[in-house]
Amino acid sequence: MGGDDKVIFTLSQVSEHNNPKDCWLIIGGKVYDVTKFLEDHPGGDEVLLSATGKDATDDFEDVGHSTSARAMMDEYYVGDIDMETVPAKQKYTPPKQPHYNQDKTSDFIIKLLQFLVPLAILGLAVGIRFYTKST
Ligand code: HEM
Numbered sequence: 001m002g003g004d005d006k007v008i009f010t011l012s013q014v015s016e017h018n019n020p021k022d023c024w025l026i027i028g029g030k031v032y033d034v035t036k037f038l039e040d041h042p043g044g045d046e047v048l049l050s051a052t053g054k055d056a057t058d059d060f061e062d063v064g065h066s067t068s069a070r071a072m073m074d075e076y077y078v079g080d081i082d083m084e085t086v087p088a089k090q091k092y093t094p095p096k097q098p099h100y101n102q103d104k105t106s107d108f109i110i111k112l113l114q115f116l117v118p119l120a121i122l123g124l125a126v127g128i129r130f131y132t133k134s135t
Helices: 011-015 045-050 057-063 067-076 101-134
Strands: 020-027 030-035 075-083
Touching: 011 020, 011 075, 011 101, 030 057, 067 075
Parallel strands: none
Antiparallel strands: 020 030, 030 075
């Protein structure tokens, strides 16, 4: 209908192509069939084979591939990846915030208030009752 016949793969579909006779890669949200390129890859076939079955964007970027390397990729493009099927951990790992003592201090204050507030209300009620009785 739309005329846009973009193919979208899931991670498990791409993961099936994980051997020297059939090797697909996920880089920058796109899927590449690099089977024919394995022997010609200047970085060797092993790195490509070890980068299958996951989002290889970081591995690819870490090498600092040249613009001519990036231009070559079009030749192997077979479709896009449904990023919903790629675990978030493999996309980005947000830095973990360490827990400071401050958290424990505010926890303690909350517990103290939970104890003191009802006590204060009770005291107020008794006080009011005492006051209204005596007048
Ligand atoms: C379709 C995908 C890829 C293409 C077209 C490609 C192409 C190339 C090209 C042309 C080079 C030569 C240097 C340059 O021009 O930057 C290269 C080097 C290299 N590539 Fe790739 N590459 C791809 C994917 C990957 C992936 C996923 C990895 C890592 C898992 C990788 C690892 C390397 C390494 C380590 C080198 C350095 C080799 C050296 O300097 O001795 N490549 N690649």
